Amino acid sequence: xxxxxxxxxxxxxxxxxxxxxxxxxxxxxxxxxxxxxxxxxxxxxxxxxxxxxxxxxxxxxxxxxxxxxxxxxxxxxxxxxxxxxxxxxxxxxxxxxxxxxxxxxxxxxxxxxxxxxxxxxxxxxxxxxxxxxxxxxxxxxxxxxxxxx
Amino acid sequence: xxxxxxxxxxxxxxxxxxxxxxxxxxxxxxxxxxxxxxxxxxxxxxxxxxxxxxxxxxxxxxxxxxxxxxxxxxxxxxxxxxxxxxxxxxxxxxxxxxxxxxxxxxxxxxxxxxxxxxx
Numbered sequence: 001x002x003x004x005x006x007x008x009x010x011x012x013x014x015x016x017x018x019x020x021x022x023x024x025x026x027x028x029x030x031x032x033x034x035x036x037x038x039x040x041x042x043x044x045x046x047x048x049x050x051x052x053x054x055x056x057x058x059x060x061x062x063x064x065x066x067x068x069x070x071x072x073x074x075x076x077x078x079x080x081x082x083x084x085x086x087x088x089x090x091x092x093x094x095x096x097x098x099x100x101x102x103x104x105x106x107x108x109x110x111x112x113x114x115x116x117x118x119x120x121x122x123x124x125x126x127x128x129x130x131x132x133x134x135x136x137x138x139x140x141x142x143x144x145x146x147x148x149x
Numbered sequence: 150x151x152x153x154x155x156x157x158x159x160x161x162x163x164x165x166x167x168x169x170x171x172x173x174x175x176x177x178x179x180x181x182x183x184x185x186x187x188x189x190x191x192x193x194x195x196x197x198x199x200x201x202x203x204x205x206x207x208x209x210x211x212x213x214x215x216x217x218x219x220x221x222x223x224x225x226x227x228x229x230x231x232x233x234x235x236x237x238x239x240x241x242x243x244x245x246x247x248x249x250x251x252x253x254x255x256x257x258x259x260x261x262x263x264x265x266x267x268x
Contacts, residue, residue, distance in 0.1 A: 075256045076220070076234060083236045085218055141217050144194050144258045 017067035018143050024064055025136055027057035028099055032125045039122060047117060051110065054103040061096045068092060084138055091135040098128035184208055184244065189263065191219050191235070191255075196263035203245060205267055210242040211235070219261065224252040 031053030038046035072078060072089070081089055102125055109115040185207040190197045192214040203209065211221045213235040221241050223229040229251055232241035245251065245267040255261035 079233055082234070083218055085234060142257065144217075144260070 017064060017071050018139075020060065020064045020067055021136070021139060023060040024057045024095075024099060025132055027053045027060065028102075028132055029129055031057060031102070032129050035117075035125060036122065039117075039119075047106075051103075051106045054099070054106055058100045058103040061099055065092075065096055084142060088135060088138040088142060091131055091138065095128065095132045095135050098124065098131060102128055186210065188212065190214050191221075191261075194258060194261055196253075196255075196261060199262070200264045200266065202266040202268060205248055206244065206246060207267070208242055208244045209265055210240055212240045213237055218257060219255045220257055221253055222256045224254060 031050045034046050034053060035050035038044070038050055068089075072081070076085075102121065105118065105121045105124070109117050185204055187201055187203050187207050187209045189201060189209060189211045191211055194215065196211070201209065211232070213219050214237070216237060218234045218236050220234055221230070221232040223231060230243040230253070234257070235241055245265060248267050251265045251267065253263050253265070
């Protein structure tokens with residue numbers, strides 16, 4: 001495959017998942033960093049930055065989940081998963097739920113007049129960051145970034 | 150004299166029958182000879198050897214020695230062979246009954262490719 005062949009790149013059966021996954025990971029981890037800073041500094045602007053990062057992260061999970069399922073169906077023909085593949089699927093699903101949960105907490109707070117962000121969001125975000133990191137670690141193994149060449 | 154000739158002839162005939170039976174037995178044994186086998190090791194994101202030449206009828210066995218799952222899938226359309234996902238130490242075997250060149254790859258890591266040449 002030529003790296004600048006758009007048609008081949010777009011039609012590669014499972015390459016998109018590996019590319020798209022970087023968006024929710026980056027946006028969510030940046031959002032968590034902004035939100036923790038907002039909590040310590042009490043600055044609303046940082047909380048707003050966190051909110052939009054979480055919104056982008058949550059939205060970008062949609063194509064990621066779709067391409068992940070398509071990779072499973074096309075490349076592995078939907079066969080029963082086990083081992084690292086199953087762990088990656090389960091942790092990826094949990095990660096998506098935690099991303100959406102985090103954004104939902106922020107969204108509920110924004111809709112309320114003078115709403116304060118609840119402190120319990122922080123442990124949820126911390127767990128979310130850990131699960132996202134673990135999912136990405138397994139995904140890195142599966143994609144072969146640790147392999148030669 | 151005639152009796153001994155008859156007995157001798159009978160024994161000779163029995164010997165021939167026994168010999169034929171033994172001969173047919175040895176034919177059966179040769180037909181049941183184990184087919185040739187060859188092994189391909191999957192390790193460090195590569196098939197080893199990447200290209201394998203074997204005679205017709207050889208059973209090739211792929212063994213995943215890597216820490217992560219791999220597959221062995223023919224590139225031909227329709228697919229000549231296709232393994233399930235192989236975890237560490239799992240094996241997949243295929244008997245090559247026709248001569249030809251069979252290219253294959255790992256569907257999880259398409260950069261991993263190999264070839265079996267059957268002569």
